[in-house]
Amino acid sequence: MGRPRFRTIWLSDTHLGTPDCRAEALLGFLDAHECDFLYLVGDIIDFWRLKRAPYWAPAHSDVLRQVVSKARAGTMVTFVPGNHDEYARRFCDVQLGNIIIVREAVHRTAAGRLLLVLHGDEFDAVTRWNRRIAWLGDLGYGLLMRLNRWLNRARRVLGFGHWSLAGYVWKVKRARRYIDEFEQAAAREAARRGMDGVVCGHIHRPAVRSIGSVLYGNSGDWVESCTALVEHEDGSLALLSFADRAPRSERAPVRA
Numbered sequence: 001m002g003r004p005r006f007r008t009i010w011l012s013d014t015h016l017g018t019p020d021c022r023a024e025a026l027l028g029f030l031d032a033h034e035c036d037f038l039y040l041v042g043d044i045i046d047f048w049r050l051k052r053a054p055y056w057a058p059a060h061s062d063v064l065r066q067v068v069s070k071a072r073a074g075t076m077v078t079f080v081p082g083n084h085d086e087y088a089r090r091f092c093d094v095q096l097g098n099i100i101i102v103r104e105a106v107h108r109t110a111a112g113r114l115l116l117v118l119h120g121d122e123f124d125a126v127t128r129w130n131r132r133i134a135w136l137g138d139l140g141y142g143l144l145m146r147l148n149r150w151l152n153r154a155r156r157v158l159g160f161g162h163w164s165l166a167g168y169v170w171k172v173k174r175a176r177r178y179i180d181e182f183e184q185a186a187a188r189e190a191a192r193r194g195m196d197g198v199v200c201g202h203i204h205r206p207a208v209r210s211i212g213s214v215l216y217g218n219s220g221d222w223v224e225s226c227t228a229l230v231e232h233e234d235g236s237l238a239l240l241s242f243a244d245r246a247p248r249s250e251r252a253p254v255r256a
Contacts, residue, residue: 005034007110008231012041012201013221016060017050020223023059029242030066038075041201041219042082042119071098078105082119111235113196120202123185179205187211208237
């Protein structure tokens with residue numbers, strides 16, 4: 001039996017170049033699935049963290065090789081840089097074979113619906129207007145993830161499974177309001193442009209749902225959730241989780 005094949009896969013916020021990247025899980029996912037279109041929706045390589053604390057594991061190079069291999073095999077790879085790999089934005093509209101770098105993209109689903117694809121930092125007032133606060137926020141998030149690694153090492157010794165401290169923090173009322181405002185802003189922008197939906201990343205909160213008449217999709221991250229947004233051959237969208245290096249059941253597909 002061949003590997004599962006999707007029409008489209010969206011990945012974001014892999015944060016290669018940090019010890020928090022779940023590179024082995026990401027490699028497993030890429031190796032296990034094929035697609036016609038692959039979108040890398042920003043923060044693929046974390047240049048912010050690389051500049052502050054250089055880190056690069058062999059598996060991180062393997063991930064990039066896997067992406068190039070897919071492109072050579074015929075997959076159309078579209079890289080939409082985010083705020084952590086914004087250095088790549090200077091190369092927008094550069095195409096090398098089946099790999100193209102763009103500021104944003106429009107994807108037409110098999111059902112003919114148009115989806116705006118962009119990283120999403122455009123909808124985050126902090127990262128857009130105050131880079132110093134954004135940098136401090138990233139530093140705080142890095143410390144949170146370091147604490148999370150230590151905590152989960154202790155949990156493994158005690159026989160407990162993985163627990164996400166960051167996921168717990170996201171449940172705080174103020175964080176929930178931030179997420180809701182972000183999602184609403186993304187949906188409004190898609191509607192303003194006459195799009196049927198929007199796919200983004202940035203906030204590390206995977207989702208696929210309707211906001212009014214707009215389809216909102218967030219491909220999540222490969223630090224905590226290890227998720228991908230996928231399009232089936234009939235044009236429906238769904239989330240896949242690969243957190244344990246084996247895909248969990250898909251969430252209910254949403255028609256696109």
